[in-house]
Amino acid sequence: MRNSFMRKINVYAGIAGMLLIFLFAQSCTQYQRLLKSDDYELKYKRALEYxxxxxYGRTIAxxxxxxxxxxxxxxxxRISYYFSMSHFHNREYTLASHYFKTYVSAYPQSEHAEEFLFLSAYCHYLESPRYSLDQSNTRQAIRELQSFINRFPGSDRVADANELIDELRSKLEKKRFKTGKLFLDISDYVAAAKxxxxxxxxxxxxxxxxxxxxLTIKAYFNFAYNSVPQRxxxxxxxxxxxxxxxxRRYPQxxxxxxxxxxxxxAREVIDRSQQRRQEEMELTGNND
Structure with missing residues (x-):
């Protein structure tokens, strides 16, 4: 009896699976026909439904x-609004940022202007990679977040913007610090110090x-130590x-x-150098 019950379950599951495949195929067929259609009102209606x-991919198309x-x-x-938001929700952040700014440029008095300027910066934040990679998006996010704060200082999103800036700046600091240590490790002491x-x-x-x-002290020290005596x-x-x-900054x-x-x-080397120079001057004077 149990085997009979399980066979029925498997049959029903198979029928349900075939039905889902059929419905999916029908949906795709309807969508493809809609894409080729000249019924722009229907396209608009279905885009919002999607x-x-x-x-979001279908909405964008x-x-x-x-x-x-x-x-x-x-x-x-309204179309521009949904088009921009669809790219954002579809995780196409570079495009989304572009369309957010385009929207604000076209409709600066829109109720969505504040939100979209923040989201444009946030897109760059989301595209910011780990510290060891190129930080172009990190710097762009900081610039846009600061621009947002300057334009909307009373916004509820200012606190969030400041938190994001702090996080992004920490990433830039770490990259710069690690770069300095790398220069030190490969004995490029001047580059490390700078x-x-x-x-x-x-x-x-x-x-x-x-x-x-x-490490700045250490870099300058290694550079001096490995220099010719005259330098x-x-x-x-x-x-x-x-x-x-x-x-002065960190006495402890x-x-x-x-x-x-x-x-x-360093002082010992400088003292010896100055003493040697003094002796040479005295010797020269005695010879005169």
């Missing part, structure tokens, strides 16, 4: 056909500031300058012991 059903037809009409703005210095200048409140200032004195001066800035730093060792070595 939007509500979450079929149908609206794309009718945008030129409705251009300059009372419906153009990278750390510009990072501190551009991101003065960065969480990496203490270590970056220490060491002036280059060790950079070590002392970087150390003085570091100790965990890196202080190593930083002091490098500063002491």
């Amino acid at each position: 939007f509500e059903e979450g079929e 149908l609206l794309q056909d009718i945008i030129p037809i409705y251009r300059g009409t009372a419906e153009a703005q 990278t750390f210095e510009t990072m501190i200048r551009d991101f003065p409140d960065t969480e990496y500031r203490e270590e970056a200032m220490f 060491q004195e002036e280059r060790y001066q950079d070590v002392i300058s970087a150390y003085n800035q570091f100790v 730093s965990q890196f202080m012991r190593e930083a002091q060792q490098m500063e002491n070595t």
Whole structure:
């Protein structure tokens, strides 16, 4: 009896599956016929229905056909709204950002202008990759979020925009810091020092500031140490300058012991160089 019941279940499941396949095929056939149709009102109607059903790809295809037809009409703005939002929901963020800005440019007084400017920036935020990759979208997102804040300072979305900016800036800080460490690892000491210095200048409140200032000392020290003797004195001066800035900012730093060792070595080299130069001057004077 149980086997008979299971056979019936399998038959019903098979029928249901075939029915779903048939309905899907019918839906696709109707959609394809609609795409080829010149019934623009029906296309418009079905595009909005597809939007509500979450079929954003179909909405985009149908609206794309009718945008030129409705251009300059009372419906153009509404079509543009759904077209932009469909790209966003379809996760086509680069296109969505473009159409959001296009919409705001065309309808600056629209009730959706604030929302769309925020979403345009948010699209770039969503496209921002991990810190080790190209950060063009990260920087663009920051610019657009700041522009949004400047234009709508009283918006409820300002707090969200500031949070996103902080997150994106942290990513840029990390990339810059890691780049500096990479330069240090491959012995490009000048590039390392300059990278750390510009990072501190551009991101003065960065969480990496203490270590970056220490590594600046280390980069200048290694550069001076590996220089020809005639250039060491002036280059060790950079070590002392970087150390003085570091100790003023972080007198109790965990890196202080190593930083002091490098500063002491730098002073010893400079003192020996100056002493040698003084002796040479005295010797020259005696010969005269």
